[in-house]
Amino acid sequence: MRPKAPARWLCLALLILALAPVAQAAxxxxxxxxxxxxxxxxxxxxxxxxxxPGFVPAPERVAAFDLDGTLITERPNFFVLEVALxxxxxxxxxxxxxxxMEAELCRAAAGEKDRRWVRKNLNHVLSLPFKGMSFAQYRExxxxxxxxxxxxxxxxPFKDTVYRPMRELIALLGAKGxxxxxxxxxxxxxxxxxSADLGVEPSRCIGTRYxxxxxxxxxxxxxxxxxxxxxxxxxxGTNKAVxxxxxxxxxxxxxxxxSGGDSWLLKMAGANPxxxxxxxxxHDDPREAVYTRPELLELAKERGWPVVSMKDDWxxxxx
Numbered sequence: 001m002r003p004k005a006p007a008r009w010l011c012l013a014l015l016i017l018a019l020a021p022v023a024q025a026a027x028x029x030x031x032x033x034x035x036x037x038x039x040x041x042x043x044x045x046x047x048x049x050x051x052x053p054g055f056v057p058a059p060e061r062v063a064a065f066d067l068d069g070t071l072i073t074e075r076p077n078f079f080v081l082e083v084a085l086x087x088x089x090x091x092x093x094x095x096x097x098x099x100x101m102e103a104e105l106c107r108a109a110a111g112e113k114d115r116r117w118v119r120k121n122l123n124h125v126l127s128l129p130f131k132g133m134s135f136a137q138y139r140e141x142x143x144x145x146x147x148x149x150x151x152x153x154x155x156x157p158f159k160d161t162v163y164r165p166m167r168e169l170i171a172l173l174g175a176k177g178x179x180x181x182x183x184x185x186x187x188x189x190x191x192x193x194x195s196a197d198l199g200v201e202p203s204r205c206i207g208t209r210y211x212x213x214x215x216x217x218x219x220x221x222x223x224x225x226x227x228x229x230x231x232x233x234x235x236x237g238t239n240k241a242v243x244x245x246x247x248x249x250x251x252x253x254x255x256x257x258x259s260g261g262d263s264w265l266l267k268m269a270g271a272n273p274x275x276x277x278x279x280x281x282x283h284d285d286p287r288e289a290v291y292t293r294p295e296l297l298e299l300a301k302e303r304g305w306p307v308v309s310m311k312d313d314w315x316x317x318x319x
Contacts, residue, residue, distance in 0.1 A: 028172050031165040036306060036313045040169065043277050047253070048176040054275040058177050062252040064206075064244055064265060065170070067184035067191065069258040070281050071198060073161045075289040076115070076153060079194075080126060080186045083145045085109050087129040095129065102128065126187075127210060127228040135189055135212065135223040142193035153289075154318070159197055165314045166256070170199040173254070181206055181252070183244055185236045185261055206240075206247045209233040236261035241268045256281065256308075259293055270303050278305040285310035287317055 029037045046054030047061055068074035077085070088095065088109035096106035101124055107113050108125065118125055130138055146158050154161055170180055181204045182191045188207035195202050211227040235243055241264040245251060255262075255269035258281040270278045280300040283291050288310060300307050310317065 029165070029168050031168055031315045033313050033315060036308065039306065040172070040277070043254075043275070044172050044176045044178075047178075047275060056253055056274045060250060060253060060274055061176070061178045062181065062248050062250060063170075063173050063178045063254040063256075064181045064183045064248075064252040064269070065166070065200075065255070066257040066259070066262045066265070067182055067186055069283065070256050070262070071163060071166045071182075072158070073151070073154065073163075073288055075283075075291070078186070079146075079158060080142075080190050081118070081122075082149060082151075082158065083142050083190065084125050084129055086145050086149055087141060088125075091129065105129065123229050127225070130210075130225050131227065133225055135225070138225065139189050139193045142190045146194045146197070156318075159194070160319055162198060162318070163310075163314070164316055164318055167199065169256075174199060178254070179248070180204065181244070181248060183207075183235070183240055183255075183265055185234065185240075188235075204247070206235060206243045208235045238264050240265040244268065253277070255279070258283065258296070260296055263296060263299060266299075266305065267303075270305060278303070279308050280305055281308045281310065283310060284312075285314070285317065287311075 029040060032040065043054065046052040047056040049055055065071055068078040072079060085108070088105055092106035092109055096103040101121075104113070104121070105125060105128060108118050108121075133141075149158050150156065151158055151161050173180055180200050182195055182198070182200050183206040184191055186207050188205055188209055191205035191207045192202040195205050208229065210225050210229055210233075212223045213226050214221050215224050233239075237260075240262060244265055245268075251268045251272045252265075253269060253272050253274050253276040255266050256279040257263070257266050266278050266280070269276050278300075280296055282293075282297060283289055297307060299305075308314075
């Protein structure tokens with residue numbers, strides 16, 4: 001017996017409701033609000049269209065994104081600091097018996113040091129716990145924390161604290177033939193460990209480098225971390241722009257960042273003679289954390305760069 005007309009309409013309505021989220025997910029930049037959404041869609045489309053005055057030849061279609069605070073949440077700690085604290089919790093208290101600084105680091109991992117102390121001693125925090133660890137072991141650790149570690153504020157795996165709107169933007173750029181790079185103050189190996197999950201090839205990661213040396217073990221050569229950071233390899237400020245150029249062979253036409261350490265990368269993109277776009281992410285959303293970078297916002301105002309209001313321009317933050 002066939003269902004009556006009202007029943008058929010009800011079935012159809014339920015089917016439409018069931019398919020709606022799928023259709024929405026497939027829509028480009030579904031987590032962005034207008035007018036910025038439209039601006040990004042138009043820029044990407046024109047950059048890939050040879051008939052458009054905004055066309056950018058494929059080899060020059062390069063985009064660069066900062067990581068912490070631009071693609072993923074950075075409060076209360078940026079991601080590689082969370083990796084270091086996880087490492088310390090795993091090796092203390094034995095590690096703390098090696099010396100005074102090691103003991104202090106163990107106290108920091110136990111929450112007995114305030115944030116100011118950790119920031120002041122950041123070089124030690126990010127280097128000493130990994131001394132003697134091979135690059136391969138370090139990369140495995142980063143991946144483990146990324147996939148299994150729980151963010152202290154949002155109470156979800158770190159991999160789920162990627163900003164959904166930025167993930168969508170990277171996917172759109174990839175579909176339009178852009179070569180996308182991560183360009184971060186975080187160390188390069190940590191970027192390589194998580195980049196594929198962000199839609200970026202590991203070979204397109206630009207970051208800080210730590211001192212290391214090759215060693216032969218059981219017929220194999222491995223790179224082992226030997227000491228602290230050499231400041232000339234810190235990938236912030238002018239180094240972000242220099243390292244970008246050496247990695248890509250050119251300046252990006254699109255760049256996104258959220259701090260003063262990104263300013264030269266953003267300036268480089270903003271000075272590109274090809275049609276370009278520069279995005280400054282402003283943390284004004286209480287769903288995440290509210291804090292501002294006044295100098296960068298002022299620079300964006302002076303240069304006419306779009307400021308991404310997380311509160312106003314993003315429908316949602318995470319998955």
